[in-house]
Amino acid sequence: MRKYAVIDLETTGPKYESGDRIFQFGCTLIDGDEVIEHVSLNINPEKSIPFEIQLLTGVTNADVATAPYFDEVAMTIFNLLEDRTLVAHNVGFDGPFIMSALKDALGLELEVPLIDTVQLAQICYPTALSYRLSDLTETLEIRHTQVHTAGSDARATAELFLKMKTKFRELSTITLKQLTEFSGELLGDTGTIFEEILEEKGKEEKQEFPLEQGFVVSPLAVKEVELKSSKRKTNALEAYQKLVDSGFLEDKASQREMITTIESLIETDEPLHFIEASPGSGKTYAYLLAAFEKASKRKPIWIVTSNLLLQQQLMEDSVAPIITELKIKTPVISIKGQRHYIDLTAFKRAIHKYQEERSARNSLSIMGLLVWITETQTGDLSECNQVLHQVTLWKEISVKDANEEGSLYWDKAVASVQQSPIVVTNHAFLIQYASLIAHRVKPVVLIDEVQQFEHALEQYGTTTVNFSHLFELQQLWSDHHLNAMFHFSKEEEHLSRTMNRKLLEICDLYETWFEELKSGQQLSSSFVFTSSEWKESIHCEMV
Structure with a gap:
């Protein structure tokens, strides 16, 4: 049974060798998967705590004035940590700092394995928005009452560590073996976690996992695309009134007028129309509500924003809230250029290449991607946190040819577009992949910020x-x-x-x-x- 000491330090600064010292020590002891003890100590650092650190931690000079000096508690701390694996959120800081302090106080070397929960989190939660301890605990609903105090941070890190171990155990032995190929490049002994869990699981799988190109993928990723639309149509003006009544939207005469205008233009036989809307007039919600009423598989509507960022914002800040608020059943598909999607054949080649040309950054990225492909339904690489984004690697593993079939996620994205009544994309995609439209009923195309469209055409046509x-x-x-x-x-x-x-x-x-x-x-x-x-x-x- 492996034993762990999960620690957190609050210090007067980042460098022990420059005279910075510990003023709080927190430690949670774990035997196997069971928390057995919590320790929290205030320590007199024998120097003033900088004001900004007092503000961050809530610990003042007065709070530690009567606390024991480090050399008075050093042996207690040494005995807690000895013969255990040291775990910390950024162990590259806490590990060397506590080892230096103990050596100065006792003349003893603390020689223990080190595990970093930051790197484990980057692998375990590849789509997390942030890897700060406070953000992870909030997202994962881990109790963390006193952020930036050593005792509370150590408890929270211990719970995070155990939660990650549980998730890693749910991975297939295939994925775990692939992870161990690169785990040696992680900080300290962090990678030994994967070897330990793989040994626990043994050789036999207790359940079946879907495989693509030798990778375990999400069952939803291999499921055949079948988009179902509700036969009940959303009346745009009635939906608008519901959003106003609920306080979701402010009632604007211009917005009502725009909804009616867009609906009538969608029905007309005229091929091209322009609508000029001033900022703040509510054009986004107007064309979305009109689209939800008028779109169908026979008459799909494409909503085209000027760039990827606005496309993502439209999906997250407008489309998703409207669907939730109005309980709309109409599917909405967002699609980007093929280079945004992972090609598992190319990923397989990259893994073989980087087994020979290892680096810490690429190894971490590959490990995060191995976990991500067990979860993603879309294969859109932008789902991953930027910490995993290695430019050369991602160029190698993305889909190269939009017209070449055989890429799981890109093929699925195209199939979804061909079935969806509403598609959200961007100017560049519309220009580059207009040929996709030829395979289906021609859509009505709502081009937002059309004044930017010429620039996109110019970019596409420039050599x-x-x-x-x-x-x-x-x-x-x-x-x-x-x-x-x-x-x-x-x-x-x-x-x-x-x-x-x-x-x-x-x-x-x-x-x-x-x-x-x-x-x-x-x-x-x-x-x-x-x-x-x-x-x-x-x-x-x-x-």
């Missing part, structure tokens, strides 16, 4: 060329021509000279063009239209 390589190539060819001309046949010499001349012409053309750009004489292919002119120039089925 960047690096001309520096051209000059390097010309110089290399020229050198090669001079060095080899005595070995050329007449025909080879002529071809080489012609190639060199063409390269020089291209370089000269580039320099002329670049000078024109600098002097402002370049031609423009971008024009500013009035809404009526733009309407006349575009032929598509949009609202």
Whole structure:
């Protein structure tokens, strides 16, 4: 049975070697999975506690003035920690600090294994918004009455640690084995938790888990897409009145008018319409309520925001609250470009690669992703906390080709779009993946912030060329021509000279063009239209 000492320290500063000292020590002892004792000590640090730390902890100089000095309690602390695994939330700070203090006071080395609950939390809860102890305890409903006091923090960390161990035990042996491949890169002895749990579980699985490309995934991820819509329609104006009556929305005449206008435009045969709405007029809720009334599988509605951030905000801050408040059954699907979705085949290749090229950051990211794919239904990498976002790794494991089938999550996202009466996306996706629309009934498209749409078109249609390589190539060819001309046949010499001349012409053309750009004489292919002119120039089925 493994024994743990979960500790937390409150100190006058971050560096023991610079003279900072402990003024509170908290410790919770765990034998196996059972908490057996709590210890909380105030300690006189023999120096003033900085004012900002007093504000943070609520501990004043007066509170520790009559407390024992560290050397008076050092042996008690040493005996508590000896022969136990030391656990802390950021053990990279608490571990070395308490070891240095004990060595100075007693002349004894505390040599114990170290486990970090921050890294364990990053693996166990890959989608958490924050890994601060106070945020985790609030999210997980762990009792934590006195944040930033050592005793309360140690108790909360102990409960968090036990909760994470329980969750890790629920993972399959397949996932646990994959985790142990990278656990050696974690801080101290943190990775031994996975080896310990794997040994406990034994070799046989007690339940079946869905597998994709050798990874255990969520049962909901492999479930065939079947979106069911309620036959009962949501009357937009009645729904609006309910939201006003409940205090969810403020009653605005402009919002009511906009709902009616959008509904009528959706029904018209005219291909293109513009609505200009001033800030604060409530256009978002107006077009959402109209969409909920008019959308169907036969006549789907796409709501297109200008960027990913606004797309996410629309889903979280507007769509989800309306669905909850009005108990709407109409499915709403949010879709992004394919690079946002994990490709399990590519992830498998990356795991083999990084088993040979290990690093602490990539190992932590891979371990978090291994847990995440057992939970995610969408495979959208943006669900994960940014601490797991390693740019090179994520580029390697994301879906590359939108038209290539065989990627579990991307295929499911596309299938969901083709069944959903309401789709939320962004300008870039609409432009790049408009071909998806051709596979189904053409949707009504509500483009928000349409003034930004031209910029998205421009970005999509822009190709960047690096001309520096051209000059390097010309110089290399020229050198090669001079060095080899005595070995050329007449025909080879002529071809080489012609190639060199063409390269020089291209370089000269580039320099002329670049000078024109600098002097402002370049031609423009971008024009500013009035809404009526733009309407006349575009032929598509949009609202």
